Amino acid sequence: MSHVPVSNLQDDLILKVDKLGIRRSERWLFRELSFELFRGDIVQIVGHNGAGKTSLMRSLCGLLTHAEGDFEWTEINDLPCLPLYLGHLAAVKPELTVFENLKYHPIAGQFLGDEPIEDAIDQVRLGNYLDTPTRHLSAGQTRRVGLARLLLADTPCWILDEPFTSLDVEGCKWLEQQIEQFAEKGGCVLLTSHQPVHFEKKPQILEIKRPVEALC
Amino acid sequence: MLGKLLRRELLRHWRCRQDLINPLIFFLITVSLFPLAVTPDGAMLSRIGNGIIWVAALLAAMLSLESMYRDDFYDGTLELLMLQSGSPYSVVMAKIISHWLTTGLPLVIMSPLLAVMMQMEGDAIGALMLTLLIGTPVLSLIGSVGMGLTVGLRQGGVLLSLLVLPLYIPILIFGAGAVSRAAMGMDYSGQLAFMGAFLLGSISLVPFASVAAIKVSIR
Numbered sequence: 001m002s003h004v005p006v007s008n009l010q011d012d013l014i015l016k017v018d019k020l021g022i023r024r025s026e027r028w029l030f031r032e033l034s035f036e037l038f039r040g041d042i043v044q045i046v047g048h049n050g051a052g053k054t055s056l057m058r059s060l061c062g063l064l065t066h067a068e069g070d071f072e073w074t075e076i077n078d079l080p081c082l083p084l085y086l087g088h089l090a091a092v093k094p095e096l097t098v099f100e101n102l103k104y105h106p107i108a109g110q111f112l113g114d115e116p117i118e119d120a121i122d123q124v125r126l127g128n129y130l131d132t133p134t135r136h137l138s139a140g141q142t143r144r145v146g147l148a149r150l151l152l153a154d155t156p157c158w159i160l161d162e163p164f165t166s167l168d169v170e171g172c173k174w175l176e177q178q179i180e181q182f183a184e185k186g187g188c189v190l191l192t193s194h195q196p197v198h199f200e201k202k203p204q205i206l207e208i209k210r211p212v213e214a215l216c
Numbered sequence: 217m218l219g220k221l222l223r224r225e226l227l228r229h230w231r232c233r234q235d236l237i238n239p240l241i242f243f244l245i246t247v248s249l250f251p252l253a254v255t256p257d258g259a260m261l262s263r264i265g266n267g268i269i270w271v272a273a274l275l276a277a278m279l280s281l282e283s284m285y286r287d288d289f290y291d292g293t294l295e296l297l298m299l300q301s302g303s304p305y306s307v308v309m310a311k312i313i314s315h316w317l318t319t320g321l322p323l324v325i326m327s328p329l330l331a332v333m334m335q336m337e338g339d340a341i342g343a344l345m346l347t348l349l350i351g352t353p354v355l356s357l358i359g360s361v362g363m364g365l366t367v368g369l370r371q372g373g374v375l376l377s378l379l380v381l382p383l384y385i386p387i388l389i390f391g392a393g394a395v396s397r398a399a400m401g402m403d404y405s406g407q408l409a410f411m412g413a414f415l416l417g418s419i420s421l422v423p424f425a426s427v428a429a430i431k432v433s434i435r
Contacts (some may be wrong), residue, residue: 021250061299063298063435082299082300084298085296085299088292091295091296092291092293093228093287093293094225095231095232096227096228096231104224105293106217106221106297108300109301109302110302156419
């Protein structure tokens with residue numbers, strides 16, 4: 001039931017990254033990183049711990065300033081497209097119920113109605129926990145509440161940072177399916193994962209390497 | 217957008233009501249200890265009462281600032297809200313309004329009770345409520361900038377007071393000053409006008425400063 005991304009896009013290019021470089025104080029995480037994201041792409045970012053995978057994602061979302069280069073999101077209705085970012089933390093409030101967590105939290109720039117939210121909760125198999133405060137849920141279930149946002153977001157791009165953490169085997173399979181379906185419908189997905197992922201079509205790999213010079 | 221965000225904040229506060237009572241109890245206890253410690257003499261109390269109530273209200277508001285961003289910062293909600301709402305300014309405004317509704321407003325409502333306890337006169341009580349009504353939103357607004365800057369720090373408490381207290385002092389001076397003029401039967405509209413100017417100035421500038429401060433903290 002994942003939303004078909006907004007239709008009035010002129011071309012298939014979603015994101016264009018041009019010679020991006022990010023540094024943490026004096027240390028460059030990476031430089032001269034260029035790539036493009038098109039509709040239907042699934043791109044997995046790989047690199048060792050601390051290579052800057054999360055920094056890259058946060059920078060693309062506008063949470064982190066980049067030191068050099070530039071990137072450009074495609075425009076939808078004259079506004080730059082707002083990707084759905086799900087990070088390391090589930091961003092679920094323990095004192096609110098499962099339903100309230102989705103109802104009163106903007107997802108890709110809008111609030112959603114009751115029906116789609118109930119559907120999404122059923123899909124992540126938390127239908128029996130609709131009115132349970134999320135502090136009573138397990139880590140994996142809390143994660144699922146966060147992932148329900150994927151089903152609700154009206155955006156052509158998902159940015160997922162380690163989305164498979166604390167999910168069970170079934171949950172991982174479900175998420176892989178969702179990602180594939182989303183890409184088939186014309187969305188693009190940028191993800192990191194330290195667990196092996198299984199897609200029918202092999203995802204493109206984007207490797208982040210540390211620049212040769214140690215100091216700038 | 218703002219309405220939904222505000223509902224979320226108020227619902228969240230309602231679910232942890234006990235946290236909201238803390239600053240109010242602090243306010244009540246601090247003020248009620250003064251007659252015991254200083255003097256139960258009515259003339260003396262009515263003279264220092266305005267200052268005591270204002271200082272206690274200011275400290276109570278500062279005590280509750282932590283609740284504004286801290287929890288949301290540590291469970292990742294703050295960054296997602298700033299990002300996914302499409303307008304970070306509404307997020308900040310919703311936080312500030314809900315902070316005022318849950319701490320500032322109860323302080324205003326409780327103040328006449330304490331003023332009677334401090335043997336203040338009718339005019340002064342009216343002035344006290346009015347100055348608190350204008351002054352407490354300013355405390356929430358300025359506090360939000362300080363909290364935004366220190367939310368990422370482990371031990372931000374002391375730094376928060378150092379950042380925010382100097383900015384609170386003008387409000388304290390004008391607020392307490394207006395009440396003591398009212399107690400002496402003098403006109404206090406000048407002080408009120410200054411406080412109104414502080415309020416409007418901070419409403420128009422604080423959202424930008426807060427969003428910038430939070431962006432520094434969450435990166």
